[in-house]
Amino acid sequence: MLTILGFVMIATFLVLIMMKKMSPLAALVLIPALFCVLVGQGAHLGDYVIKGIGDLAPTAAMLMFAIIYFGVMIDVGLFDPVVRGILRFCKADPVRVVVGTALLAAIVSLDGDGSTTFMITVSALYPLYKRLKMSLVVMTGVAATANGVMNTLPWGGPTARAATALKLDAGDIFVPMIPALAVGLVAVFALAYVLGRRERKRLGVLTLGGVATVTGAVEEKETEQVLVGAGAGAQGGAPAAARPATGGSAAPGSDGSGGSVQDLDLQGLDPRRPTLRPRLYWFNAALTVALLTLLILQTLPIPVLFLLGAALALTVNFPHMKDQKARIAAHAENVLNVSGMVFAAAVFTGVLTGTGMVEHMARWLVSNIPDALGPHMGLVTGVLSIPLTYFMSNDGFYFGIVPILAEAGAAHGVAPIEIARASLVGQALHMSSPLVPAVYVLVGMAKVEFGDHTRFTVKWAALTSLVVLGASLLFGIV
Numbered sequence: 001m002l003t004i005l006g007f008v009m010i011a012t013f014l015v016l017i018m019m020k021k022m023s024p025l026a027a028l029v030l031i032p033a034l035f036c037v038l039v040g041q042g043a044h045l046g047d048y049v050i051k052g053i054g055d056l057a058p059t060a061a062m063l064m065f066a067i068i069y070f071g072v073m074i075d076v077g078l079f080d081p082v083v084r085g086i087l088r089f090c091k092a093d094p095v096r097v098v099v100g101t102a103l104l105a106a107i108v109s110l111d112g113d114g115s116t117t118f119m120i121t122v123s124a125l126y127p128l129y130k131r132l133k134m135s136l137v138v139m140t141g142v143a144a145t146a147n148g149v150m151n152t153l154p155w156g157g158p159t160a161r162a163a164t165a166l167k168l169d170a171g172d173i174f175v176p177m178i179p180a181l182a183v184g185l186v187a188v189f190a191l192a193y194v195l196g197r198r199e200r201k202r203l204g205v206l207t208l209g210g211v212a213t214v215t216g217a218v219e220e221k222e223t224e225q226v227l228v229g230a231g232a233g234a235q236g237g238a239p240a241a242a243r244p245a246t247g248g249s250a251a252p253g254s255d256g257s258g259g260s261v262q263d264l265d266l267q268g269l270d271p272r273r274p275t276l277r278p279r280l281y282w283f284n285a286a287l288t289v290a291l292l293t294l295l296i297l298q299t300l301p302i303p304v305l306f307l308l309g310a311a312l313a314l315t316v317n318f319p320h321m322k323d324q325k326a327r328i329a330a331h332a333e334n335v336l337n338v339s340g341m342v343f344a345a346a347v348f349t350g351v352l353t354g355t356g357m358v359e360h361m362a363r364w365l366v367s368n369i370p371d372a373l374g375p376h377m378g379l380v381t382g383v384l385s386i387p388l389t390y391f392m393s394n395d396g397f398y399f400g401i402v403p404i405l406a407e408a409g410a411a412h413g414v415a416p417i418e419i420a421r422a423s424l425v426g427q428a429l430h431m432s433s434p435l436v437p438a439v440y441v442l443v444g445m446a447k448v449e450f451g452d453h454t455r456f457t458v459k460w461a462a463l464t465s466l467v468v469l470g471a472s473l474l475f476g477i478v
Contacts, residue, residue, distance in 0.1 A: 002039060003364045006357030009035040010391050013348070013434070018451040024434065028344035032351035041355050052350025053343055055395075058303050059437050060342040063115055064335050065306035067441070069291075070119040071331035072313045075275035078284045082124050094134055094203055095196030098142060101125055102192040105143040106185060109150030111292045112157070113302065114431055114438035117147045122445040134199055136448045141432075141457035142192050144442060145464050148428035149184045152177065155296050158389075158427055161398035162420040166406055173420045176477050183471035184428065187464050275327070277317050287313065334444055341440035349393055349435055358392060362401045366408060377409030378418040378478040382469040385426035386462055390433045398423065422478045425469045429461040 013031050016022045022030070036045045073079065086104070090096040104124060108117045121143045129139050152159055154170040163170040277284070291309045295302060318324045352358050365384060373380050384405070389397050406419040432439055432454065443453050472478040 002355065002357050002360040005035055005039055006352065006361045009352070009357070014454070017434070018455050020449065020451050024440075024450045025340055025344045028341070028348045028434070032348045035357075036351045036355060039355050039357075044354065045351070048350040048354030049347050050350075051354060052346035052348075055349070056342050056346040056437070058301065060339045062303040062306055063338050063342060063437055063441060065303065065310040066113075066115050066119065067334050067338060068328060068331055069306055069310040069313055070116070070123065071334070072310070072317060072327055073284060073288060074123045075273075075327060075330070076277040076280065076284055076317050077275075078281065078288065079120065079124055080271075086124060087128060090128065092132060093196075094132065094199035095193060097125070097128060097132065097134060098138055098192045098196035098199060099189060101139050101142045102146045102188050105146040106150055106188070109147045109156075110153070111295055112151075112153050112155040113295060114147050114151060114436070115441045116292070116295075117150075118143060118438055118442040119445065122442065126446060133203060136446050137452050137456040138195050138199060140442050140446050140448050140453050141460060142188070142195065144432045144439065144453075144457055145191065145428050145461045146185070146188045148431035148461060149181060149188060149464065149468070151427045151431060152181055152424045155298065158394055158398065158424055158430075161394055162402060162423050165398045165402050166416045166420050168417055168420055172417060173424070177421050177424060177472070179475050180468050180471035180477055181424075184464055184468035187467040188428075191460055191464065280317055283316065284313070334441075337444045338437070338440050341444075342437045345435055345437065349396075352392075353396060358396055359400065362388065362392075362404065366401075366404050369408070374408070374412035375414065377405060377412060377414040378422045379469075379473065381405045381409070381419050382422035382425040382472065382478055385423050386429055386465045386469075387426075389426040389430040390458075391435075393435050394430065418478055421472065422469075425472065426465050428464040428468065429458065432457045432461055 009031060013027050016027050016031070017024050033045060036042055036048065041048075086100055090100050101121065105117055105121045108120045111117070122139070125139055126136075128134075129136055151157065152174065154160060154174050159170050159174050162168070163173055287309065291305060294300065294305055299305075300308075314324045314327060318327055365388075369377075369380055381402075384401075385397070388401060392401070402419065402423050405423075406416045409419050410416065430436065434450070434454075439453070440450070442448075443450050469478070
């Protein structure tokens with residue numbers, strides 16, 4: 001019964017948010033609360049929720065102060081040269097813009113933190129997507145999938161969890177997986193190219209100066225918005241010739257690639273905003289590099305690093321109390337939205353784990369693996385990792401499920417190291433899971449509905465995971 005109710009609860013949640021019948025925050029709270037009562041454990045709901053909140057509180061703290069830190073860095077102009085460089089590279093070509101999204105997300109993902117990756121990527125590219133009226137779900141989908149592949153770095157989390165759960169060395173797990181992960185990253189760039197071509201077909205090749213140059217843009221129906229229209233900057237699928245790329249000419253002093261704040265709906269490229277601190281540019285750059293270095297080295301807990309970094313950034317860049325309050329207030333909406341989602345997700349994970357639904361679902365899946373597949377438990381683990389890491393937290397999967405799969409594999413002569421490597425396959429999809437706090441940073445800053453992001457991204461991320469699994473089999477890694 002718990003197995004069935006667990007699957008029904010997850011399906012109900014996904015259907016309601018993708019059909020936009022409930023907001024993600026409300027669905028994350030009310031649906032598990034209802035199912036907790038249905039399984040006869042309503043009296044323990046408070047305990048489950050408090051346990052879930054306790055588990056996710058450090059993540060919520062990290063996200064709160066990370067948003068403030070990177071928000072301040074955006075305000076003072078640290079990323080403005082990056083934005084201008086991307087504008088010069090992309091040249092208003094949708095293909096270059098989408099490929100550039102994948103490239104930027106992959107590079108920033110080297111720090112091992114999804115929230116940081118999404119904040120930097122969206123901050124740099126959101127103005128460009130808005131000006132070119134490109135689909136914002138393309139940006140969130142490509143960024144999440146690229147980050148998912150890179151999330152397998154030893155300091156990213158999943159690899160360390162797999163190593164800990166099976167008492168293996170993280171390097172022995174990760175290094176042999178590099179060729180397969182490289183193929184997965186190539187698949188992400190190929191996906192970005194294809195999606196960019198579709199955006200080019202929908203919009204044409206545009207110019208940032210305000211005149212659109214059409215190169216084969218054709219009239220498309222609203223049904224195409226399942227692919228590119230949801231969350232788009234434009235209101236429909238009109239051909240590029242019907243609208244300019246900007247609301248006017250480039251702003252003075254912006255190298256021909258900037259625009260007004262009103263055009264961009266974001267101050268990221270406004271060269272005259274009062275929060276700029278050009279004299280402190282190298283201090284802010286050094287502070288950010290030092291912060292990311294300490295994050296990778298895990299010198300201090302991540303929440304503590306971002307707390308200290310945010311406090312230092314505010315104090316140095318805005319020494320007056322009034323200015324500090326203004327900067328915190330400017331980013332309060334993002335902080336509230338993301339932290340609210342994290343604590344709402346704590347209700348979902350708390351009920352799913354506390355009632356035993358996760359354990360029953362996992363054991364049901366493992367028990368239904370045919371004996372004939374025993375010698376191929378590496379393949380089985382790779383396939384199962386795709387849905388299980390989407391519906392479960394990484395902790396639940398790696399510490400609860402992977403040891404069971406490793407035990408089953410050992411009975412058929414499959415080494416635990418193969419199980420550990422195969423368990424990394426599903427990370428491309430995992431980063432878009434409703435149980436991953438960082439995804440709410442991504443959709444929140446990009447102003448995309450979570451249901452739109454899910455509907456668009458899941459199929460592409462799952463395909464990328466299958467590519468990684470196929471490459472792992474081809475190279476004999478799994």
